[in-house]
Amino acid sequence: PVLVLRPSLSLHPSQGVSLGENVTLRCHLPQLAAWVWLYQEGHQTYCNYKYKKQDTADFSFLNTNREHAGRYWCQYRLPWSAVDSEKSDPVELVLTDRSFPPPSISLSPEECVEMGTNVTIQCWNKDYGATFLLHKDGCSAPIQRQDLDVVGTATFTIFGVTPADSGTYRCSYRPWGHPFLSSPLGSNVILEVTPTPAPPGGSQPHLSTLGATHEWLCHLLSL
Numbered sequence: 001p002v003l004v005l006r007p008s009l010s011l012h013p014s015q016g017v018s019l020g021e022n023v024t025l026r027c028h029l030p031q032l033a034a035w036v037w038l039y040q041e042g043h044q045t046y047c048n049y050k051y052k053k054q055d056t057a058d059f060s061f062l063n064t065n066r067e068h069a070g071r072y073w074c075q076y077r078l079p080w081s082a083v084d085s086e087k088s089d090p091v092e093l094v095l096t097d098r099s100f101p102p103p104s105i106s107l108s109p110e111e112c113v114e115m116g117t118n119v120t121i122q123c124w125n126k127d128y129g130a131t132f133l134l135h136k137d138g139c140s141a142p143i144q145r146q147d148l149d150v151v152g153t154a155t156f157t158i159f160g161v162t163p164a165d166s167g168t169y170r171c172s173y174r175p176w177g178h179p180f181l182s183s184p185l186g187s188n189v190i191l192e193v194t195p196t197p198a199p200p201g202g203s204q205p206h207l208s209t210l211g212a213t214h215e216w217l218c219h220l221l222s223l
């Protein structure tokens, strides 16, 4: 039996691509491949490549349109055999469609809040908004997501805020019936959490000095 390692697929740029811009889906090949295929959900083989000597195969879409938005996988075949790899994990190509209006946003309570408060952020678009995503500036991925049964308003709660939750928040939405299209980001709200004095003997992390671990904090927030 031949060992065939699984490929992986990545997007470049990884997010925030608007309709009409270029994007590349890159299939990472752990072994020499004779053929590389890219599949889009709901379609036949989308593209293929013959005889790749490189360890990656790029599938580039120039001037993207709505048809390009969707879920993709790649797969390859070993040379001199009919042995195919498993498909990669799927990757979602979400394209920003600026013809959809940005969502509105509100923050409650509005003022500086103390540590431990539950804070609510509402995002709405009464005409199209079906799935809402909450973004925090400085985090590469959305930190919360909500799928609504009807078009309208999403309510995100950040329970027991800490100074690490301070920052600028915005929303986007996926229009009803278009899971791989995104509205533009809406305007922002700013959350400011005032630290309460540390309990005697307690040690509080100095979050402002943890610049390098910012992405780690984003990860923590999205749990």
Ligand SMILES: *[C@@H]1O[C@H](CO)[C@@H](O)[C@H](O)[C@H]1NC(C)=O
Residues within 6 Å of the ligand: 020, 021, 022, 062, 063
């Ligand atoms: C897309 O790629 C083409 C060909 O490489 C280039 O001419 C064009 O400027 C690119 N468009 C954008 C929006 O980057």
Ligand SMILES: *[C@@H]1O[C@H](CO)[C@@H](O)[C@H](O)[C@H]1NC(C)=O
Residues within 6 Å of the ligand: 116, 117, 118, 159, 160
């Ligand atoms: C925050 O929400 C949780 C869960 O609903 C609740 O148990 C807790 O009492 C709330 N805390 C404050 C400070 O309101």
